[in-house]
Amino acid sequence: MHNIRVKICGITSYDDAMVAVEAGADALGFVFYEKSPRFITSDIARSIVDRLPPFVERVGLFVNCSAKEVDEVCKVAGMSTAQIHFDVDEHYLKSLNTKVLPVIRAKEPKDVLKFSSSYRLVDAYCESYGGVGKRLNIEWFSGIDCSKIILAGGLTPENVAEVVRYGFYGVDVSSGVELEKGKKDPEKVRSFIKRAKEAVCAL
Numbered sequence: 001m002h003n004i005r006v007k008i009c010g011i012t013s014y015d016d017a018m019v020a021v022e023a024g025a026d027a028l029g030f031v032f033y034e035k036s037p038r039f040i041t042s043d044i045a046r047s048i049v050d051r052l053p054p055f056v057e058r059v060g061l062f063v064n065c066s067a068k069e070v071d072e073v074c075k076v077a078g079m080s081t082a083q084i085h086f087d088v089d090e091h092y093l094k095s096l097n098t099k100v101l102p103v104i105r106a107k108e109p110k111d112v113l114k115f116s117s118s119y120r121l122v123d124a125y126c127e128s129y130g131g132v133g134k135r136l137n138i139e140w141f142s143g144i145d146c147s148k149i150i151l152a153g154g155l156t157p158e159n160v161a162e163v164v165r166y167g168f169y170g171v172d173v174s175s176g177v178e179l180e181k182g183k184k185d186p187e188k189v190r191s192f193i194k195r196a197k198e199a200v201c202a203l
């Protein structure tokens, strides 16, 4: 049976983290980008991570950082994966000592095929990098292998069920499950995870 992994991104507090974990989130995202309203310091992220139960993936999100900075923050903050949310080449990705999830900020249909042999996150292109609720044209994924793609960009509890039929490895949400920037809405978080997982079971 197909499964779908759900990442809840932009976690800034232990309470928000636990709402997501208890609702069945597979991964939590922590934004180490100072210009983001969801920015979290490595020390605060670490204090959340240290209290999490086992088997929860911790994903650090980075914009315009050197590989050395990414590795250092991931180590201090207890991240298991680094999500590289800006344009980098294979050499950069290989130089990291942390498990890496490259992000493709897709502007046109052919972009979704980049890094096609690896697991990657595909988000809609926007100048400010992400977390703004901008959706991709889902038709760009028709007829391609989505089994290594984590879909992001403008997902909500209302629209997540309709995208799972493309066979994505996972889905990622931030602004679509917030009460306000940087604060999650527990009902939306629970509803998003439930609808994503139930929609897969119904396939």
Ligand SMILES: O=C(O)c1ccccc1N[C@@H]1O[C@H](COP(=O)(O)O)[C@@H](O)[C@H]1O
Binding pocket: 009, 010, 029, 031, 033, 036, 037, 038, 061, 063, 085, 123, 128, 129, 130, 131, 132, 133, 134, 152, 153, 154, 155, 172, 173, 174, 175, 176
């Ligand atoms: O969340 C942010 O503030 C952010 C800042 C810089 C780059 C990416 C960011 N968020 C990521 O963007 C995608 C889509 O988010 P949304 O669901 O459309 O709000 C997701 O991976 C966020 O984690």
